[in-house]
Amino acid sequence: MKAIITVVGQDQVGIVAQVATKLAELQINIIDISQTLMDRSFTMMLSGEWDDQKLSFADAQTALETLGRTAGLTIRIQRQAVFDAIQKL
Amino acid sequence: METRSILETIQMVAEENLDIRTITMGISLFDCIDSDGERSRQKIYDKITTSARDLVKVADQIQTEYGIPIINKRIAVTPIALVAAASGDHDYVAYAKTMDQAAATLGVDLIGGFSALVQKGFQIGDRRLIASLPQALAETKRVCSSINVGSTRAGINLDAVAEMGQVIKDVAAIDPVNCMSLVVFANAVEDNPFMAGAFHGVGEADRVINVGISGPGVVKRALEQVRGAKIDVVSEQIKKTAFKVTRMGQFVGTIAAQRLNVPFGIVDLSLAPTPNEGDSVAEILEEIGLESVGAPGTTAALALLNDAVKKGGVMACEHVGGLSGAFIPVSEDAEMIRAVSAGRLSLEKLEAMTAVCSVGLDMIAIPGDTSAASISGMIADEAAIGMINNKTTAVRVIPAPGKTVGDEVTFGGLFGRAPVMPVNTSQPQAFIQRGGHIPAPIHSFKN
Numbered sequence: 001m002k003a004i005i006t007v008v009g010q011d012q013v014g015i016v017a018q019v020a021t022k023l024a025e026l027q028i029n030i031i032d033i034s035q036t037l038m039d040r041s042f043t044m045m046l047s048g049e050w051d052d053q054k055l056s057f058a059d060a061q062t063a064l065e066t067l068g069r070t071a072g073l074t075i076r077i078q079r080q081a082v083f084d085a086i087q088k089l
Numbered sequence: 090m091e092t093r094s095i096l097e098t099i100q101m102v103a104e105e106n107l108d109i110r111t112i113t114m115g116i117s118l119f120d121c122i123d124s125d126g127e128r129s130r131q132k133i134y135d136k137i138t139t140s141a142r143d144l145v146k147v148a149d150q151i152q153t154e155y156g157i158p159i160i161n162k163r164i165a166v167t168p169i170a171l172v173a174a175a176s177g178d179h180d181y182v183a184y185a186k187t188m189d190q191a192a193a194t195l196g197v198d199l200i201g202g203f204s205a206l207v208q209k210g211f212q213i214g215d216r217r218l219i220a221s222l223p224q225a226l227a228e229t230k231r232v233c234s235s236i237n238v239g240s241t242r243a244g245i246n247l248d249a250v251a252e253m254g255q256v257i258k259d260v261a262a263i264d265p266v267n268c269m270s271l272v273v274f275a276n277a278v279e280d281n282p283f284m285a286g287a288f289h290g291v292g293e294a295d296r297v298i299n300v301g302i303s304g305p306g307v308v309k310r311a312l313e314q315v316r317g318a319k320i321d322v323v324s325e326q327i328k329k330t331a332f333k334v335t336r337m338g339q340f341v342g343t344i345a346a347q348r349l350n351v352p353f354g355i356v357d358l359s360l361a362p363t364p365n366e367g368d369s370v371a372e373i374l375e376e377i378g379l380e381s382v383g384a385p386g387t388t389a390a391l392a393l394l395n396d397a398v399k400k401g402g403v404m405a406c407e408h409v410g411g412l413s414g415a416f417i418p419v420s421e422d423a424e425m426i427r428a429v430s431a432g433r434l435s436l437e438k439l440e441a442m443t444a445v446c447s448v449g450l451d452m453i454a455i456p457g458d459t460s461a462a463s464i465s466g467m468i469a470d471e472a473a474i475g476m477i478n479n480k481t482t483a484v485r486v487i488p489a490p491g492k493t494v495g496d497e498v499t500f501g502g503l504f505g506r507a508p509v510m511p512v513n514t515s516q517p518q519a520f521i522q523r524g525g526h527i528p529a530p531i532h533s534f535k536n
Binding site: 036043045057058078079083 | 156157340
């Protein structure tokens with residue numbers, strides 16, 4: 001299973017580390033990563049891949065949302081096809 | 090990773106209220122017809138609950154995996170007047186209850202198709218269904234009903250128009266809120282996923298998935314970027330935005346159809362507002378440059394919006410259908426409510442607007458003492474606009490007993506609240522009472 005993970009929130013020390021640690025715990029492999037500050041808010045996008053026999057989409061989502069809540073970040077996980085469908089001919 | 094397009098999509102959903110308004114499964118009930126009403130209803134219940142068993146589950150999965158909110162899951166069935174006619178039952182309330190039970194079992198939000206098509210005349214089931222309406226809508230929660238009283242090809246059934254004026258009064262007498270489940274159409278379409286008017290047309294496949302999109306907030310935000318530009322630029326901007334919004338409908342419909350193993354029917358390109366702030370069609374018109382919706386120029390701005398939405402949407406999906414235009418339901422649009430309350434938007438202006446958009450006088454509260462003939466007159470006017478202009482029109486009004494201009498009717502949730510609007514009190518009684526049939530217009534003879 002492949003998905004796009006977006007992380008948005010107030011910039012602070014260690015966001016990348018926290019998210020990457022959680023992804024490693026969940027055995028989600030990072031294929032691509034991009035990070036920037038937009039209007040002073042931290043914005044990171046990751047393309048992740050994992051074995052959906054071992055971890056369901058819903059479980060991955062719950063785990064990341066929980067991390068988001070404790071770290072004060074908005075973390076979304078969405079399958080990539082939706083972005084291609086909307087933005088490409 | 091194309092970070093810009095990812096961010097833009099997320100912003101459309103998170104900040105601009107982009108969502109899929111409804112995934113509607115159309116189900117044919119022709120194989121449930123039976124001379125025994127009880128047996129027929131059992132077949133109806135079984136067919137609906139089997140066919141749409143996974144509808145809610147699949148919609149929820151799609152919502153989770155792709156991050157696109159899917160607001161409603163709905164069912165549309167073959168018009169019950171056709172299905173029940175063979176049964177010999179004189180009262181169709183039990184059919185409505187069966188639909189309601191099936192919808193409750195499935196966990197869907199609404200079920201449409203307690204309907205009759207009487208544009209040319211009544212068959213026996215039509216009369217019985219219409220007579221059952223006040224009780225059927227009072228005793229069910231999720232059932233929606235539509236009656237088609239006119240079409241470009243057939244003209245207008247004035248007897249039905251007269252009858253529906255009274256039926257709407259009778260429905261409101263029990264509870265005015267029930268009126269939101271009843272719509273009177275001209276040129277009703279057979280693949281409409283939106284309620285209250287959805288039914289599964291007789292020419293449709295056994296089962297089909299239709300999708301209704303939303304997204305006025307996205308269009309509004311896009312237009313903020315072209316303030317002061319020529320109107321051509323506005324049109325282009327709406328087209329581009331409508332394309333993206335519709336792509337999402339096409340995408341969700343394709344996946345839902347695959348997972349449910351049901352053919353994908355159409356995407357309805359309508360911009361459907363909600364009472365939430367920033368999800369308003371009226372705000373788009375104001376962004377185009379009107380001080381308030383209802384100002385002179387409103388009809389022209391709406392015509393442009395409606396046309397540009399279609400042009401942008403048509404290329405984005407395989408099959409377009411349903412109503413496909415901009416909706417202007419008063420109670421479901423926060424800015425529309427404000428304009429009515431401030432006296433800036435009149436019933437007559439709304440009527441003019443219905444000539445250039447989908448669908449009609451929608452979710453409008455009127456004084457409780459409005460006569461049945463006046464309501465019939467409103468239906469006749471809307472049906473005439475539809476008939477002459479080859480478009481769908483409709484009337485969904487709420488004559489609120491005991492209420493008058495300045496009062497309000499509250500529906501709750503997606504359906505919002507409606508300020509009671511003044512109605513011209515001169516009476517069309519003698520016209521409506523003539524009965525009979527308004528002949529089809531000259532341009533209906535195309536063969």
